[in-house]
Amino acid sequence: MSAPRSSDQPFVLPEGFRFGVATAGFQIEGGTNGPGEPRNNWFEFEEEGRVEPSGIANDFWNRYEEQLDRAVAAGCDAFRFSVEWACCETEPGAYDEDAFARYRAIVDACHDRGLEPLVSLHHFCHPWWLGVDLWLDGDAPERFAEWVGVAVDRMGARVREWVTVNEPNIYALQTYWTGDFPPGRSFDTGAAVRAIDHLFAAHVLAHTEIHARQPDAIVATNTFCFSAYELDQLLVDVLLCRSEGVEREQLGPWLRSRREAYDLAMGSGTLRERAARHLIGRMVPMEAALPRTVAAVYASPHECTQDVTQIDFYNPTISSHLRLPGHRTSGGRNLQPSRLLWDDPPDPPAFAHLTRLNQRGDRPVWVVENGLCNRVRNGRSYPRVDGWTRPRYLKEHLAQLVRLVDAGVPVGAYFHWTLADNYEWGSYEPRFGLYGVDRERGLVWSDDDAMGEPAAAAYREIVEGLKAGDRTVLQAPAPRRA
16 A cells, blocks of 8 residues: 555545445334334344344434434435335235335435435345245245345335345354344354355345346445455455456366465464464355355356445454453453454554455445444443544544545445444444434433544544545544534
C-alpha cells in the first residue's frame, strides 16, 4: 500500500461512494414470534427460554420514519435493512400483501430522505414452517430462489441493490458449530459444511432470479471476514472463479494456489492461530466442500455471480475468539472459553488489510458491516475493558478506509453496524448502536450511544468532512453536543 497522503491534502471520495448504517428486520422491527404474530426459525428458542424474547425490538415496523430521520441526522445517505421472509410468506405460498406494502413504504421513506436502500433477503431468519434445519434440505437453494423472485417482484424497481444471504459463513457456523443459533447444535461439522454449501448455492440462484427481473441490479452476498481461508476467501473465490477464467476442471488446483497466496498474505500468526487454521482446513476440505455451489456457479447464465465484493469486518482472527474461562470482562468475569462480543478487540490495520485482500481488479469493495460492541445489563451500562469508544473506533477505521482510497483500492461504500441498540440474536445486552436505546424506560432513544459518547454526531462530522475533502476530521477530538 502506498504511503497515506498528508492531512493537509484534499481527500476525494470515489464517485458514488455512500455512507450508511446496517440493520436487520428481526433485530429492529418487533412483532415476531408472539401470539398471533408471524413466526420465524427463532420461535422455539424464544418459547423454550433459551434466548431472551425479541418482543417489540425497536418498533421499527411502526416508527420507521422517525428512525430513518435519525439515520439522516447521523450523516447517512444509505440505509441497509431486510425484507423478512417470515413476515411476508406466513404459510407456504400465502403472501401477506400488507407486509410487502409496508416494506415498499419503508423504501419510499428512504428515497424521500436521500437514503439509498440496500435490501437483504435473508438475515439469519426464515419462516418457522420451513423448519429449523432448512439449510440442510436438498431443495433449500431452490426454495429460497422462489422467495427471492416473489420478493423482488413485490418490491419493484425502487430497490436496485440487494444482499441475498447475510453472512452465510457465520450463520452456518453459529447454527451448527457454536450452537448459538437454532436449532443450537454444536460441533456438527458435516451439517455446518452442508449448510454453507446450500447457502452459497442459494445466493447464486437468487442472483439469477434478481437479474432476470432487474438486469442492472447490484446483487451480492456479504461474508464475515475470517483469517482462515476455508471460512472466507474460499467461498468468495468459488463465486468469482468463472469470471477469472477458471475452467471447472482447473478449479481444484486454482483454489490450492489461492489458499497459498492467502496464507502468505495473512502471515503465519501465533502457534494457536496456526493450529486453528489447520483445524479449519481439515474441517472444510477445499476440493469437495461446495458441490452444490460449484455446480450452480458453472450452470449460471452469468459469468460472475457476485456483482460487488461485500464484506463484514469485526474480529477476523480465528484463535482470538477463544479465551481461558474466568477472564475479566465488562461487568465481571466470563466463565465461558470464548470471547464475548463486547471484548472483541478493535484492529483498524487488520480492517485495512482484509479489505485490501478482498480487492479483485476494479471490482468495488463494499464494507456493509463494521462496528463496536459494549454491554448494558439490567439498565446499567458498562465501559469496555480496553477503554475503546465508538467515536474513536469510527475515526480509526475510517482513517484506514481513507488510506485505502488513497492507495487506489476501489472501496465503494461503508455501512456502520448499527443505527441504534437492538436485539442481538438472543439478547439485548450487546449494544452496537450509534444511538443508545433505554429499554428499561420504554424504548427511550438518546442522542449519545450506550457508553454516553456522541457516536452519531462523530459519524456525521466524519462523513461531512470527508465529503468536503477534509481528512483532518479524522484527527479532531470527538465532537460533544452543546
